[in-house]
Amino acid sequence: MNATEHGQAEPGGRNEAALWRNDTGTLHETSRRTLLHLLKGPYLSGTTHSNLWTALLADEAAIRSRLHDLFLELVIDRDDEFAFVQKVHTDELDVPTALRNEPLTFLDTAMLLTLRQILLASGGEQRVIVGKDEVYEQMQVYRNGDEVTFERNLNSAWGHMKDRYRILHKAADDRVEISPVVKFLIDADRVRELTAIYRNLEPSEQDTGE
Structure with a gap:
């Protein structure tokens, strides 16, 4: 991985992924939109959002890391081309709930x-x-x-x-x-x-x- 991949700052402080002044985000625009789509739910379809699906596969590690920061796990079905997020399940700590759950009738x-x-x-x-x-x-x-x-x-x-x-x-x-x-x-x-x-x-x- 080179110094600027995924928006890593260059020597001197320049952020290649910056979209506005003082933007400290490190994901490129399409990957940010992919992350937002996953968080809004209920899922991301590669059939209906091919550009976001491509970005997800290209930036999977970085997007997965951002989700882990929110105690969320990324689930990907590569055969049927869809992805969604869910609460991390672990016995190692008490995981807070980041997603809003709507009760089903x-x-x-x-x-x-x-x-x-x-x-x-x-x-x-x-x-x-x-x-x-x-x-x-x-x-x-x-x-x-x-x-x-x-x-x-x-x-x-x-x-x-x-x-x-x-x-x-x-x-x-x-x-x-x-x-x-x-x-x-x-x-x-x-x-x-x-x-x-x-x-x-x-x-x-x-x-x-x-």
Whole structure:
């Protein structure tokens, strides 16, 4: 690595990565935008942000180091080209929480489980495309209360999957592509735990998020 790579200051104090007067940052502009995108979440897609993905791979070590400064770990899936950050997990110290966690409604979590199951059952297909009706049909097992209320709550959860978590992307007509990042939003142990709990819930105990 030369003296100015990743914006290292040259002899005499000049910062090659400086973007404004008195800027002490050492990452180049695109790498800074990549870091910011990762922090804003929910994830970085190489398909939709190819320039940021290229910067991430080029400056991975430096970006990973900046995230460690914030007690965050960088997770990269190079095959499906996406990356996200999560809290560092270690027994060596009490790690503070740097990320804001949004509570999931019952149907949000149930829909995540359903989408994850559909994705994993696809047999490794490059793209997994489904229709809303297909997902809603599988969600009927979680129905509680009247049909109108349940449909409204399903629509709310579907909107969260598309807009808040960005794991559903429009494919054609009323069909969507499931992002492979859904595999990482809930780990396997949590899937087993939640599935067992939800399947044994009495209908009156299910919180549909209203």
